[in-house]
Structure formats: structure tokens, C-alpha cells
Amino acid sequence: MLMSQIGFGVKFGNWRCYASSASSSSSSSSSSQSEVAVVEGGNGRISERHQIRLGLPSKGRMATDTTELLKNCQLSVKQVNPRQYVAQIPELSNFEVWFQRPKDIVRKLVSGDLDLGIVGLDTFTEYGQGNEDLIIVHEALAYGDCRLSLAIPQYGIFENINSLEELAKMPQWTASKPLRVATGFTYLGPKFMKDNGLKHVAFSTADGALEAAPAMGIADAILDLVSSGTTLKENNLKEIEGGVVLESQAVLVASRKSLVQRKGVLDTTHEILERLEAHLRAIGQFTVTANMRGRSDKEVAERVVSHPSLCGLQGPTVSPVFGPDGEVKHYAIVICVPKKALYKSMKQLRAIGGSGVLVSPLTYIFDEETPRWRRLLSTLGI
């Protein structure tokens, strides 16, 4: 039988060389063998390049939202055409964007070929595998929300099984007949089962449409990403209590080595982080301006701060409003109000004498220093 072989290899530094042969014998080193080198990645070296590199998802769900987020931070990515994988962010000097598949972004951070990346936490955790060189700089970029969750059929022997504990206790799973789980997460899947004490589990993997596996008789359960839950429902599957492996959203990640050793990476990360935080803090808030009748700015301020939800970031800004006669009978107050609390805040403002309430979108909130920057420096021991 003609078969090519992969699986026996010789390591040369970062490269593993596989001998592929037209015969099924692995012991032969005959001249019919050709040498194929496959990069494993992960030597974490700092190469000679001088440009700082950010990896962004080249396609899929995360791609558009990622460039949109950067645009909203005034960091527009200038890509000549969608098939060109290198791009610039003109606001950042000495900086390159490289469009890559999310899992390759993580691999390339590990191998030292990228310095920064934006991916889903699920991809980061699955392909980062706890590598200590990888650091999460911003853990909540507020898009790409989903969860990695275990799901089982709603029917048959699983009809009354609603938790991981109940699933683990089912007498059906033995060493010779384990619970069969289909997943694309071949690192996190086994780790989750082990951490939760499930012993008799076997994993199979596929690239997509995993929800078909139970009905096809290929698997008993699946471990996959869920967001709306529609795909599970349409395939008669259900999530179970205790079955969520990970809650995911987009994250900004970096290589520790790059941050510490590559010139300019730390400063640029600081700038990106500040812009992200300023934008993300602002999107949940409105600026509210109102006029209030009052005797003095202090008295007006006291009335406003008596309602904690009207305090804004540090407290209300109160300024005199000069009437036509030059007298001050009103004061203008400016506060930030969470979008969710807008109507409630507006009613409170009216109740304490507010009128002419103007509501405007808020674009950025720059704080003195971002807590995430402090955290990053402390993670790096700086």
C-alpha cells in the first residue's frame, strides 16, 4: 500500500524535519526519502526587525469589528486592498499591521513574529496553552462575545441530564466505552474534563458544523462556541449547568518578550491601551447638560451630588449662567450618565430643579492613568 508518513521527526532548533517516504517502512533512510521541514514555532527569539507588529484577524467574525474598533479609537487601518495582508496605522509610527487567521496570530506571538494581537479569548487560551510569554493587555474589548460550552442531545439517554455532574455520573461511560466529545478545542477540552474529574472521555475533532456529530452517531456531546444558541437548538442539543469552559470576547494580547525587549513596543502598547480604554469607557455613557436654578454654584452642586447617580466621573461641573441683566440665577451642570440610567437620571435632574436637559454622545474618556496600564507594568515587573 502506498502511504506517506508523518510522525517521526528530527529536531533542528526550531525546525522539525519529517521524512516522507513512498514506502510504509519508517526505518529506511534510503535515497527515496525527501526531507520536509515544518516549523513548530515558539522559540520566542527577538528577531532583527525594527517595525512593531500587530496581528489582526484577516477574516471571519472578528475581522470587521476589530478594524471598526480601531477606527473608533482614531487608529484607522490603511489597507490598500482586502487581499493584501500587511497594512499601516498612520497614527502609529514604526508600526505594521499583519492580517492573519486568529489562531496564527497567537502562534506568531509565541514565535516572536508578532508583538501584539487582537483575538478572541477562546482562541488565545486554546492556542496560547498557558504560555508565560503571552500577556493579556485588555481583557474586554466588548465584541466577539461567545462562550465555549459543552452541549448534549435533548433526547434519548440525555433527556433528564441537565448538569455536568449528572453527565459525569451516568453509568454508560467506562474505560472501554467513554463519553465521546467532538470539539475543535483539543487543548481546552481535555483540560476541562480533567479539571472537573471526568475520567472516561474520548475526543474527536472536526473543523466545523460540530453540532451534527451527535445526530450522526459520531459523538455523544460537543464542545463548541455558542453565542445566540440557535445552532444548538436547531440541532436538538442543550447546554448543561457547569458546562461552560470559558466566557469569551475580543482581547488585546502581547508578547512579554516584545514588550520588554523590543524598542518602542511598550510605549506603543500604552498609546493603544489608552485609546481603547478612552473609547470603551465612553461608549457606555452620555454627556448630560442641564440648567438649574440656584443661589450659588456650591448649593447647586450639593443638590446634584445628593443623588449618587448624578455624580459623573469625579463630580458635577457647575458653571454660572449669566442672564441678560448680568445676574446669575441659573447654573449649568455637566455630568456623565451611564446610557442605561439615562431616563432615571433625567427624572432625578428634573426633580431637583433641572431644566433644558441636553444629552450628547460621549466619544472618549481619558483618565489620568488607566488601571490596566498599572497592571501591565506590574505583570512585567516594571
Ligand SMILES: Nc1ncnc2c1ncn2[C@@H]1O[C@H](COP(=O)(O)OP(=O)(O)OP(=O)(O)O)[C@@H](O)[C@H]1O
Ligand atoms: N457564535 C460564534 N461562533 C464562533 N465564534 C464566535 C462566535 N461569536 C463570536 N465568536 C468569536 O469569533 C472567533 C471565530 O471567528 P471565525 O470562526 O469567524 O474565525 P476563525 O478563527 O478564522 O475560524 P476558522 O479558522 O476555524 O475558520 C472565535 O474565536 C470567537 O472569539
Ligand SMILES: O=P(O)(O)OC[C@H]1O[C@H](OP(=O)(O)OP(=O)(O)O)[C@H](O)[C@@H]1O
Ligand atoms: O450560538 P450561535 O449563534 O448559533 O453560534 C454558534 C455557532 O457558530 C459557530 O459556527 P460557525 O458559524 O463558525 O460555523 P462552523 O462551525 O461550520 O465553522 C460555532 O462553531 C457554532 O456552531
Ligand SMILES: [Mg+2]
Ligand atoms: Mg459551528
